[in-house]
Amino acid sequence: MRFYEFEAKQLLEKHRMPLVESRLVQTAEQAAKAASDIDGPVILKAQAIAPGLAAASVREASDAEGARTAAAALLGVDDGGRKPKGILVEARPAGEAVYSLSFTYDGTSKRPVVAAADMAGKIDDLGDSHPDRIVRRHFSALYPFSDYIAKELARSLDLGGNDLKRMTRIVAGLARLFLKYDLADLDITSLVKLGDGKFVVLDVEADLEIEARNRQRPMLDELGFAKEDLRQVREPTAFELEGAKIDEEDIRGIISPIAEFDGNIGLVIGAGGGSLTLTDAVRKHGGRPANYAAIGGNPSVDKARRLTKLVLSKPGVEKIAVMSNVVSNTRADLVARGVIKGITELGFEPADKILIFRVPGAWEADAAKILEKYGIEYCDRTVSISEAARRAVEKVG
Amino acid sequence: MAMFIRVDIDGSVVEKSPGLAAKLVEACPVKIFKPGSAPNSVEVVEANVDECTLCDLCMQASPKGVRVVKLYE
């Protein structure tokens, strides 16, 4: 879950990381005032989280009037259907050197890792263009962070004297903050060394581990980060919110993530990987999915029932395709019970609404009997995922 | 209300087996049984019956007192 930059900076400030002077404003008028208070060249950043907005959401201004004009334009940035959460007006530092830092988890070593470069930018991108400028150090999520790791990193950037000490303090502080707050990624894309030798953090991107959002609630509350705000790259739709609610209200199995698309084939599909494969397959055969869902972990009958009703009630959806990979722990019979129950409760005949039922695997014999009773054809495991998707697309027309 | 499963309980069997009622309540992973108003008795929670996973633990606890019937067979 992406933090707005002003939120990330609040966390950094709380942990006494050196920052450029900045103000969060909501109007062009306030931006002009902030710029004249700062009294010097400023950078204005629309507070947005959708990907690909980096260039569109930043402007520079040399005075209050310039800041007013820039802010007026930035307030119109489209952040995945949302308005920007204000504008960060920041003093533009006159630096003599610039660095970047990146904290993340390395799936290969399974450890947290910090990377640094002696240039601005996102380490990920720099990895392609300037691999020789990047240095790395792994650390531990099991043991407390020790300062020497930061010192070694600073040293491998060829820093010495006060620069080494200052960089060590910043890297160590950020590493501890990264671990403490369950961040998944923390990128300081520009860390500026000022004329007086001090370092200041200019640009920050931070992502919270979504699975840690409950235990990080106190920190999120402090930032005013609402509980239902999942920071999707675009604003969640009512359909998606309802799906998430169904998932949360019953811990037995999962049906999420649920996403809304603009097609006409309702998808009651699983599991994690099966849903990806099935969505690809439906599209490959020219079908237009109305949604994405991922049934897994053996959902209860009730959860499958509620998902079915949600998908089938979506405007433009006439019929649903119930498909999955060969299931292991999710049970074909429980899915069949839930789907049929949901359709029946909406007042329809199950056979009229199911394009295909391809959920082979655990308890398939019982599932087949249930479907037979309601006049629905049961596709067994010899019907491939691709073939099932093709039949569903063909039937919907 | 349940469309797929029916659970039959022979109350007289449950009543005569001390501890069986409590065992049924505890054994069911989807909470189909709840303690009845009379001592040594259980009631079926109708809303949970279709959640039955056919784990057989209730029938193992009391082969004579409980029967789970699949309505689709």
Added chain:
Amino acid sequence: MAVIVHEDFQFIVQGITGREALNFTRECLQYGSKIIGGVTPGKGGREVYGVPVYDTVREITAKQRVDGTVITVPLAFAPDAAYEAIDAGIKEVIIITEGIPRKDASAVVEYAELHGARVIGPNCLGIIVPDVCRFGSLGGPAVDCRKAFKPGVVGVMSRSGGMTTEICNALTLSGLGVSTAISIGGDPVIGSTYADLIPLFEADEDTKAVVVYSEPGGTAEAELARWTQEHKSRLPIVAFVAGRFMDEMPGMSFGHAGTVVNKKVDSPADKMRRMREAGISVAEEIGDIPDLVRERIGN
């Protein structure tokens, strides 16, 4: 021969009295696996399908050899359960529990490494060597499991538990069969990656080829491609990459927690390119996998 498990492999189930654990414990027993105990705090002294339940892991390891454990406890208790198993000397740890934050997963994996234990998962279903041992919840009830997993020559590693069975089913239907299948887990930090496990397949004489299922997100495929290039592997590898539609939806997460396209290396297109460059065959559909395997092993 087999990978990780064997005929006499004895394991326990932590969280054995939960809804899911009950299911797969019975399934494993029906399949012939040796489950010698289960653990649920507060429920010691009971029995589940003939398997004795204890309050602690050490009560079992004190008396018997325990080769592995399957952890399916609720999220908040999962790291603790793993530490308990590792401290009790168990060397093969499967973590089925989903939703463990990567910081905790990373800590557990580091702890395991320090103690010479291996973690498979989190967010996985475990391991099967067809007709030899089932260690975890892959495949469903024994009768359905046997349909999808027949002994054969192809090793399978998959980031999706469900797709492990799907692919093995396709290999079984085609007559190639499966040597060992491992569901490695769908989280951003998992205990054993493709590159960690492929040397085990390399050493397994039953395995003639390896199939991997992959998804958007993470560096595991790049790592596998690098491993393949650096080691002169005897094993042909066939890969399938799901979630191609996600290339059009940067930043959105689908499927598993680790499935998101933020960075270039995350994208299916990039993964396919790297693997192809390393000589790995990339299948367009699951149904194409058996033919590609046959082509590569000259059968």
